[in-house]
Amino acid sequence: MATKGSDGRSGAAGRRRRSAFTPPRTVRLRDDQGARVAPAADEQGADGDLHREDGERLQKVLARAGFGSRRACETLISTGRVAVDGATVREQGVRIDAGTQVVHVDGRRLQLDTAKRTVVLHKPRHVVSAMSDPEGRRDLTEFSSRFPERLYHVGRLDYETEGLLLLTNDGELAHRLTHPSFLVEKTYVCRFDAPGGPPRSLVRALRDGVELGDGPARADSARVLAQDGREAVVEVTLHEGRNRIVRRMFASQGFELTTLVRTRIGPVLLGDLGAGETRELSGRELGTLMAEVGL
Template sequence: MEEKMRINKYLASCNVASRRKCEEIISSGKVTLNGKVVKELATMVDVKKDKVTVFGKPVELDNSKVYYMLNKPAGVISASKSKYGEETVVDIIGKKEHRLFPVGRLDKDTTGLIILTNDGDFAYKLTHPKYEKEKTYEALVKGHIDSKGLERLKKGVVIDGKKTSKAKVRLIKMAGNNSLIEITIIEGRKRQVKKMCERVGHKVLKLKRTMENGLGLGDLQEGEYRKLTKNEVNRLLR
């Protein structure tokens, strides 16, 4: 264990939230270090001596980390809590020995693989763009997508004023009047796959995440979950 670490990493290691969310909490002035409010993300914490509070409550390191894989059903939101009483991915797993939060997010109507953990540093490494972790989806799109459309997706298209990175794309099959495609991206922009497909003229009818950085759902059915093995956690971080 490091004796000193940046306060954002420290809070994430205390299971407050993902590192990015912790940065927001720090910047909003909700964190104190030895009784003084800190907003500077580069502030260093002596993990053995310093006293840190978040929203007025003391926090401390929890060295026991857990990791779950869930096959998210449609209609469930990717959050720890809901303001409007909606079912969350954390609700499905239920109260465990640790306070869990989802790594990244899937839209409410999107199904498939999502990771939940209490390890903020792990979540940061899976979601920050600089680590370029692959996420694979199966998308049922309206109409028959042709080779030109597939090629455009592979090369990247402009959404929200910015071109997407190159993607891996293949046609799985034609499904009646629609097409089932597999698409692998390394970014995690909001509604990215849906917007990419719409950009080439094909609305997404159904979307499922099937794999993250080489780790797939296997035989996990919708609504089911399991703990990840140490080897699987290492694979995700590779």
């Protein structure tokens, strides 16, 4: 388990863990109903619409958000890569209210509210996806207590499943990530006993769809990662979030999973984060994730 730094965060001596995130070339933008939309039009709004006389210069806001020096941020603005409240800004000197206005860079939303925090947790096995458990089992407060904010889990992983779980105090982000209309993909690595190797029909059945007790379920993609004649490892990606859906899909084909690990939620990867360790989302990770759910 990661040790806490002086600021209460995990990592050796408070060292920030390197992100495994690779930004996609194209950000999937969605509106607040989950429908895909085109990027904002390349038009600058009138100063009266965007400019706040008592606000902060836009390039200073960008620099504070980690986009380099102010000169580099001025270049971002002049090349039309920055939008405020949906309108592209090209002129220098625009002042904004970072607390109320929405800023995107290359289609990715900037989280300028410093009171909000979103964290990746590698949930270990035998931990309940809850903030308390009446049976006294390990729960998520063990990990959320590392941060000063009161964080809550986004969705769940069952008691036997480990892997990527998001903790956040951003209620709107959490709601959209769990709402089925936004179709946020999740990837799982599944290990199971398969003497002689998994049948070819298994992957095909997962892709084509299987019948479960609460309706059909279909993987967006499935592929065999490894097999040795005794066990097999299959990677499955799907956007549904029904209870124990991955385990039940394999069970419908006669296979009981011995290990199940979630490795991805949308653009966020588990990477080399160890079981029980946490890290904060990078600005690009968070911005891309927010853009996918229409924020």
